Amino acid sequence: MDNKTDYSKLANLSPFELKNSLIEIAQSRSDRVMLNAGRGNPNFLATLPRYAFFQLGLFAAQESEMSFSFLNENVGGMPIKDGLMGRFESFIRHKCENPGVMFLSKALSFVRDQLGLDAYQYLQEMTEGILGCNYPVPDRMLTISEEIVKAYILREMGATSMTNDDIDLFATEGGTGAMAYLFNSMKENGILKAGDKIALGAPIFTPYLEIPELNDYELHEVLINADPALKWQYPESELRKLEDPSIKAFYLVNPSNPPSVKIDDKSLDIIADIVKKRPDLIILTDDVYGTFVDNFRSLFTICPDNTILVYSFSKYFGATGWRLGVIGLTRNNILDKKIANLPHAEKEILNKRYSSIIPEPEKLKFIDRLVGDSRAVALNHTAGLSTPQQVQMVLFALAELMDNNQGYKKALINLIQRRSAALYKQLGVEHEFDENSVDYYTLLDLEDIARKLYGDDFAKWIITTKNANELLFTIASEAGVVLLPGQGFAVQHPSARVSLANLNEYQYKAIGTSIHKLASKSYEQFKHNKGK
Structure with missing residues (x-):
């Protein structure tokens, strides 16, 4: 990128697409090693x-x-x-x-x-x-495998009052596969229609912002914004937006991406109160980072019948290449009720759609419709996650269930916390401890860092004279460090997402040092301009 680059034109790019340009810039010099803290693929795994x-x-x-x-x-x-x-x-x-x-x-x-x-x-x-010598039977999930993964999910999601008999699981190609299936089936079954409003807990994983706006769905987004001043919790005034009956569903990642903060008990109670007032509200929670937290409680345990649970084994077990995820629903879920209450004409269309699967398609549960829709219905007989993948999923689940001292979890939590401490120490900015923080990612508030290092005037200058993307390209160009723009995750202020999962401790020290040096260099420029 040269000085004539119009960084505003990059604003609409997904951060995962912008990353490619940042990597190219960061790799442009042979006298240094590129440090890519952009993607969340962990460099640890369960052996x-x-x-x-x-x-x-x-x-x-x-x-x-x-x-x-x-x-x-x-x-x-x-x-x-x-x-x-x-x-x-x-x-x-x-x-x-x-x-x-x-x-x-x-x-x-x-x-x-x-x-x-x-x-x-x-x-x-x-x-x-x-x-892998047989088709997956049952196609939704192998029988014993489902029971084992249920035990794991219920324990890790804090669902102490629920049993295996209360829920069903659908094994999917990771959490992203789960999301694609859910968006599609909710549309196909008339649960979400073009023009409907859905709420998104922001900041949030970028595809959740992009998918609803596609021509496939044409949904209107309402952001429920977490507040950095509240340590990235949702203000009650934001959550109360969900009382609007025109909002059909609430999608969120918990713990969040990229702030990496779990929803606190106060907010969980507020959401539970809202669901009492709005028993028709659908909640979809992506809890992939929940296993990095002690005593995690998912919304699936707070509002079980209203909540669709998505969980991926990818991050915690270092298994992004395995593509292992599940969708969880209670057997008394709201989606089945919504389908049962559809107008007769819509039911007839759906009955025809699923008539090749069972003799009485109106009795087909939503989670089984997901399975059929995942293979365009006509290929339902070949549906299901590959059986070797399910076996590895089961062994991951058993490893955690059998780890009485939680040694693996403690090791990962300590590893990530050390990386976080190393980054912020070299950056020269204090990182406050938060009991709800996971630290799988961390958000660098560029304005706040400038203020803490060199004061208010410098912070104002850096934000008014430098586009946020320009700052990221400067960091990539001069320091060889790749970070992702917070804007792409619906962060409301200039920021950069740092993954604390994919590099080693000394490399996070180097990132902190590099950014601090760039801030110092910019400060000298600021003083020079101010002295003119």
Whole structure:
């Protein structure tokens, strides 16, 4: 970018598209290493459930060879059910020192003795599932897999008063797949229509701002703005906007992206009060960062029948490439009720749409309509997340359920907090502790940083003379550091999102140092201009 670049033209770009230009600028010099803190892909991951996955794969491959052992051409078949448990126990005994194998042994015991599930059915489902030799059946989620992931979801979301029998899950290709399916099915089933208003808890993950405005949906957005002065909680006056009956749904990320703050108890109570007044309000909560918080409580536990839960395994387990997510709904959810109350003519259209799935399509639950819609209905018989993906999801869930001391969680929380402290120390700005903060991301308020470093006059000058995008390109060009613009997440002031998940501690120190040096350089320019 040169001095003639019109940065205002970049304002409408998604921050994830703008990132590509920032990377290009940051990589333009060979005398330094680019530091990309733009994307939220973590550089940590859970190893034990992965060890278990690959060892289970070896066992399953050996099992498959038993069916056609008379052939020499590496042909396997469906695992033989008779004697499966005995052969698995023998496999464990012969490899008892392998950490992945020991995990598989303990997992079998946990599934049987703590979750009360059928151990043989579990082993059979895992063995066939990891081979990927059958279509996903049931297509929404494998039977035992769903029960295990339910136990994980209910615990991590703080749903202590709910049981597995209260909810259904749909396994999806990550949280983004879940969102795409939900937007589509809510439109197809007349729950959201063109011209409807939906509220978005801002700041928010950029696609949630972009999808509703597409011609596919043509929804009108109402922002519910969190206040940085309240440590990124929603003021009650903002939440009370949801009492407007014309707002059909409230979409939010909790803990938020990018402020990385969970909704506090006061705000949860306000939302619960609003739902009492507005029992028709749909809430969609993306809780992907909830597992980074101790004692997290999702809105799914506060207003369960009104809330659609989306959870992704991607960030916490370092599994963005696996594409593992779930949609959760209670069995008494508001969406089924809304479909049941549609006008007769609309019901007839929907009955025709889903008539190839069941004999009485009017009885098809919304979560099962999601499954059908995910494969354009006609391909419903091939729907469902791939079975090896579901197996890895189950092993991730079991790893956390069996971690009695929460060692993995404590390690991640400590890792992220150290990175945050390193960044702000070198930046020269105090970062206040907040019990509701997750710190997976942090928002750098550019004006506030300028003020804290060099005073009000400098802060006013930097904001009035420098476009926010220009500041990010300057940081990329002169320091080789890639940050994302807060504006793209509906942040109301000039800011930059820093991911604290994808670099190492010394690199966050370098980022803090680089930005501080640039601020110092700008301050010298400010003093020079002021002295003229």
